[in-house]
Amino acid sequence: xxxxxxxxxxEYVRVEDGVATVGITSFAQSQxxxxxxxxxxxxxxxxxxxxxxxVVESVKAASELYAPLSGELTAANDALVANPALANEDPExxxxxxxxxxxxxxxxxxxxxxxxxxxxxxxxx
Amino acid sequence: MTTKNDLLxxxxxxxxxxxxAKMVPFSGYELPINYEMGIKDEHLYCRSKVGLFDVSHMGQxxxxxxxxDDAARAIEAIVPGDVLKLQPERMRYSCLLNKNGxxxxxxxxxxxxxxxxxxxxxxxxxxxxxxxxxxYIQSHLPENIDLKIxxxxxxxxxxxxxxEKVIAIWCGEAVGIPYMSEIETTFFDVPCRVSRCxxxxxxxxxxxxxxxxxxxxxxMLLSHDDVKLIGLGARDSLRLxxxxxxxxxxxxxxxSPVEADLSWVINKRRRxxxxxxxxxxxxxxxxxxxxxxxxGLLPSGTAAPAREGAxxxxxxxxxxxxxxxxxxxxxxxxxxxxxxxxxxxxxxxTKIDVEVRGKKYPWHVTEMPFTPYRTYNAKQPTQH
Numbered sequence: 001x002x003x004x005x006x007x008x009x010x011e012y013v014r015v016e017d018g019v020a021t022v023g024i025t026s027f028a029q030s031q032x033x034x035x036x037x038x039x040x041x042x043x044x045x046x047x048x049x050x051x052x053x054x055v056v057e058s059v060k061a062a063s064e065l066y067a068p069l070s071g072e073l074t075a076a077n078d079a080l081v082a083n084p085a086l087a088n089e090d091p092e093x094x095x096x097x098x099x100x101x102x103x104x105x106x107x108x109x110x111x112x113x114x115x116x117x118x119x120x121x122x123x124x125x
Numbered sequence: 126m127t128t129k130n131d132l133l134x135x136x137x138x139x140x141x142x143x144x145x146a147k148m149v150p151f152s153g154y155e156l157p158i159n160y161e162m163g164i165k166d167e168h169l170y171c172r173s174k175v176g177l178f179d180v181s182h183m184g185q186x187x188x189x190x191x192x193x194d195d196a197a198r199a200i201e202a203i204v205p206g207d208v209l210k211l212q213p214e215r216m217r218y219s220c221l222l223n224k225n226g227x228x229x230x231x232x233x234x235x236x237x238x239x240x241x242x243x244x245x246x247x248x249x250x251x252x253x254x255x256x257x258x259x260x261y262i263q264s265h266l267p268e269n270i271d272l273k274i275x276x277x278x279x280x281x282x283x284x285x286x287x288x289e290k291v292i293a294i295w296c297g298e299a300v301g302i303p304y305m306s307e308i309e310t311t312f313f314d315v316p317c318r319v320s321r322c323x324x325x326x327x328x329x330x331x332x333x334x335x336x337x338x339x340x341x342x343x344x345m346l347l348s349h350d351d352v353k354l355i356g357l358g359a360r361d362s363l364r365l366x367x368x369x370x371x372x373x374x375x376x377x378x379x380x381s382p383v384e385a386d387l388s389w390v391i392n393k394r395r396r397x398x399x400x401x402x403x404x405x406x407x408x409x410x411x412x413x414x415x416x417x418x419x420x421g422l423l424p425s426g427t428a429a430p431a432r433e434g435a436x437x438x439x440x441x442x443x444x445x446x447x448x449x450x451x452x453x454x455x456x457x458x459x460x461x462x463x464x465x466x467x468x469x470x471x472x473x474x475t476k477i478d479v480e481v482r483g484k485k486y487p488w489h490v491t492e493m494p495f496t497p498y499r500t501y502n503a504k505q506p507t508q509h
Contacts, residue, residue, distance in 0.1 A: 033358075034165035036453040037429055037460070039482075055482065057430050059164040059453050060358060 004092075005108055006117035007068040012092055013111060015102070019074070023096040024056065024065060024087060027121045032058040035087045040076040040098050047071060047100065049107050054097050056087070069107035071100035135181035136279045136339045144354050152252035154182040157356040164358035168455040171325060171363060172496075175285035176355035177346055184255030185278050185333060186248045188262075189271045193236065193244035199270045200234065200246055203262065203402045205382065207392035208246060211236040216247070216305050216320060219390050220382050221258060226403025226410075227378040228385065229261055230254040231370060233322065240309050240316070247307070249280070249331075251372045265402075279339035283346065284329035284355075284363075286499065291349055292319070292330050295342075299330060304501045312342050321501055324360065326367030326494055328501045365461060366454045368421060368493025374433055375419060375449045375463060383410035384465065386419045386493075417446065418471040421493035422462040422479065428486035430460040431479045437466055438478040438485065445470050448479065456496045463493065 002016040010028035014021045029035065037057035047053050047067040054065040076098045080086050087095035102108075112120060132155040141148065146157030156179070159167060170176060188196040197208040206219040216235040220228045235247035250258045263272050283292060292299045298310040299319045307320035315338040323329035334342050346352050361371070370376045376385045381403065383391075388411060395401060399408060422431070430453050437446035451462030462479070470477065473492060478485040 033159065033163050034453075034455075036165075039429060055429070057453070059168075059362065059455070060158075062430070062432065 004114060005068070005111035006114070006120075007066070007111055008120065009066050009068075011065055011068045013068050013108070014092070014096075015108065018102060020069060020071065020100040020102050021096050022053075022065070022068060022098055022100060024091055025117070025121075026091050029088050029091045029095075032056060032060070032063065034059045035084045038080055038084045038087065038097065040081060041073055043073055043076060045073045047073060057084075065097060067100075068111060069100065070103040072103070073098050074101050075099040133182070135179055136336045137179045137181065137343060140340065140343060141179065141354070146354070146356060149357070151357055152182055154252060156182060157354070159356040159358045160354050162353065164356070164362065165453075165455045167353070167355045167359035168362050170353055171285045171355050171359060172327060172456055173286065174351045174353070175283060175287040175291050175329075176325075176359070177343065177352050178282040178284065178355050178360055179279075179343075180282050180331070181279040181339070182252035183280055184248070184250040184252065184258065185275045185280065186250070186259065186262075187237065187273045187275065188246040188248070188266070189243075189273055190245075190269060193246070196246040196270055197236075199266050200248075200262070201395070201401060203229075203265050204232075204234065205391040205395055205401050205404075205407065206234065207394055208234055208236075210394075213238050213244065214306050214308060215303075216307055216322065217390075218305075220376075220385075220387060221250075221261065222382075222402040222407075223378060224402050225379075226381040226406035228372075228376045228380055228382065229378060230258050231372055231376060231387075232258070233320075235307050235320070237307065237318075238309065253373060277336055278333050279336050281332045281334065281339070281343060281346070282323055282329060283332065283352070284323045284325040284327050286328060287351055288327070288329040289501070291346065291352055292332075294349065295345055313345060315342055317342070323500070324367070324369055325363040326369075326496060326498050326500065327363075328499060359455075361450075362452060362454060365450055365452060365463070366456055366494060366496040367498065368463065368495060370419075371450055380419075380465075381407055381410055381415065383407055384415040384417055384419065414468055416468060417465045418468050419449070419463060419465055420471050421491045421495060422448070422451075422464060422477065422488045423457075423491045423495070424460050424479075425476070425487040425489050428460055428479065428488065429481040429484070431462045431481055431486075431488070435462070435464075436480045437464060438480065439470060440476055440478070445477070454495055461495050462488070466490070 237247035446466035448464035
């Protein structure tokens with residue numbers, strides 16, 4: 001069973017067997033427009049919640065993906081680095097950014113669930 | 126701070142909203158950055174079919190005098206081009222110069238033949254600079270020359286390989302007019318001016334039309350299945366691939382046309398005779414070479430897009446310049462940039478490191494335009 005959490009800076013965290021998969025939400029990619037370049041830290045990088053964890057460049061501008069929770073980066077999505085458009089085409093599937101081993105389960109409690117996030121997006125639109 | 130309420134709207138504002146535009150503030154106007162297609166696809170669409178741009182925010186004005194020559198001589202005091210010998214119905218890209226040879230604005234100058242047969246100097250200037258330009262031009266005009274600012278007209282740009290085929294449907298007279306020329310004509314039944322020029326590197330036309338008829342013209346064009354509205358985002362990436370300067374970014378009051386690699390705007394007669402604002406610096410730079418020069422830059426491998434402000438370094442680590450425009454070129458399918466480097470580093474192929482977020486990526490100096498120039502009868506890539 002997996003559960004998905006959302007941050008107010010539009011990252012998602014899908015948690016499955018203690019591993020968190022992090023990416024940008026469908027709403028985030030629609031706001032950014034065509035994504036042409038991503039930069040993801042190396043495997044083994046320790047991230048603290050709120051760190052600038054990855055760079056997302058769209059045709060328009062550069063923006064950051066913030067770590068929605070603390071942990072150690074265990075995998076970067078090389079397919080996304082090679083084809084950044086995956087983040088537009090399938091943001092919550094093939095377009096994931098990296099996987100984290102969760103340091104503190106408590107971080108998850110501060111994130112939104114799907115219905116809270118949907119309401120949050122509606123408000124900011 | 127500018128609030129939304131202070132922003133001006135063009136006559137096409139409601140049309141933009143109807144077509145799903147995302148509106149942004151630009152040069153004091155609320156304008157579409159992109160429509161539903163998105164920047165990348167709008168860019169590619171314009172290069173393959175035909176795009177329609179609302180460029181009504183640009184300033185349209187005329188210099189009116191007893192004769193064309195009087196008006197031409199007056200503007201020649203502050204531009205380095207040959208306006209006097211410009212043939213009727215021909216136009217030229219030029220730079221408005223200050224006394225230090227810096228560029229106050231870049232603009233289009235036309236030897237306009239009006240419907241009543243009179244000849245005037247037509248001007249199209251940048252939106253962000255128009256009030257400034259009008260004051261500047263006015264302050265340099267002799268008393269017998271009038272600057273007439275035309276707020277009653279909208280401006281549409283129709284750009285792309287199919288532009289002529291499309292405009293022919295409503296305006297047969299535009300077919301076959303030379304690049305950089307303008308005619309008084311009618312679009313279906315709407316009196317307007319049509320010129321063959323643009324800011325994309327593609328063939329295309331600009332249609333200057335009275336505000337009260339402008340929407341009709343746009344709707345006629347958009348009734349054609351191949352015509353799609355294109356926003357400012359793609360306008361910027363198209364002009365960047367074409368190697369064109371954006372005022373306030375690639376050129377400003379401090380840069381000279383020689384530094385900006387726009388020496389071709391300085392006409393031969395005028396190089397000899399001088400007599401234009403800033404001639405001392407400009408003629409010296411033509412002779413001795415400028416200290417820095419605008420160049421095109423491409424990555425030599427995988428690189429992050431370099432944006433305006435990214436610093437440029439020589440192989441020995443010394444800082445030699447800065448990016449003034451950069452991003453991603455949908456047609457070339459990768460990052461591209463232009464910027465200024467010290468002249469010693471301006472030759473083609475020079476290796477340059479571009480710093481993005483503290484990391485240096487290898488780039489090199491390249492020719493502009495980045496994409497082949499496909500204007501009508503294109504000869505020189507350096508015309509605007």
